[in-house]
Amino acid sequence: MPLDITPVKKGEAIHFHNPNKKFYEAVGGEEGIKKLMYSFYDKIYESDIAHFFPQDEDEFEAIKVQNTKFFVQICGGPKVYENETRGMELNEYMIRLHDDFSVTEKSRVEWLGTMREALNELEEVEQSLIDDFWEYLDSFSKLTVNSFSDGSTYFAAFTQAKEDR
Numbered sequence: 204m205p206l207d208i209t210p211v212k213k214g215e216a217i218h219f220h221n222p223n224k225k226f227y228e229a230v231g232g233e234e235g236i237k238k239l240m241y242s243f244y245d246k247i248y249e250s251d252i253a254h255f256f257p258q259d260e261d262e263f264e265a266i267k268v269q270n271t272k273f274f275v276q277i278c279g280g281p282k283v284y285e286n287e288t289r290g291m292e293l294n295e296y297m298i299r300l301h302d303d304f305s306v307t308e309k310s311r312v313e314w315l316g317t318m319r320e321a322l323n324e325l326e327e328v329e330q331s332l333i334d335d336f337w338e339y340l341d342s343f344s345k346l347t348v349n350s351f352s353d354g355s356t357y358f359a360a361f362t363q364a365k366e367d368r
């Protein structure tokens with residue numbers, strides 16, 4: 204099945220690469236990422252992890268805006284999220300931000316499943332570019348899991364591929 208979810212393994216070091224900039228270009232740049240992320244968050248509202256997110260409309264809108272900025276930057280667009288990281292390295296900051304929530308493997312799977320639905324709406328984007336974006340999501344999301352079924356919390360180490368693509 205395309206866009207598979209690989210399970211997180213406690214203690215496993217995570218290796219990931221940022222999405223290919225061609226994905227960003229293929230969706231239509233900033234506007235395209237915004238459309239994708241807003242669709243994703245509309246679906247989050249209907250999902251099993253809705254309770255993680257603010258129920259207040261204005262607060263929820265602010266999350267959509269921030270999330271869009273992050274994904275614009277991580278996908279190779281302008282560095283519009285740069286000043287949000289309180290001086291931390293971007294990925295480190297994004298992992299730490301999720302520490303405020305108890306993210307389990309089950310909620311990660313729901314998050315990814317919701318994102319998969321939003322990606323399925325992209326009609327004119329080459330499948331190989333969607334697959335590449337998915338690889339980033341599948342890997343990076345493992346680093347947001349911080350609550351395991353045995354009750355432990357574990358923060359995995361990660362390395363990021365630096366190769367130019």
Ligand code: HEM
Nearest residue numbers: 252255256257269270273304306310311314340343344347
């Ligand atoms: C590839 C994986 C993920 C990425 C790149 C990501 C990215 C983001 C970004 C950019 C934000 C907004 C940051 C800001 O406010 O500046 C955010 C917030 C959030 N994410 Fe994630 N996320 C990921 C996975 C997950 C997963 C698996 C969950 C599971 C529940 C999750 C739950 C949340 C929550 C609850 C918030 C914050 C809501 C609030 O501030 O009230 N995220 N995430």
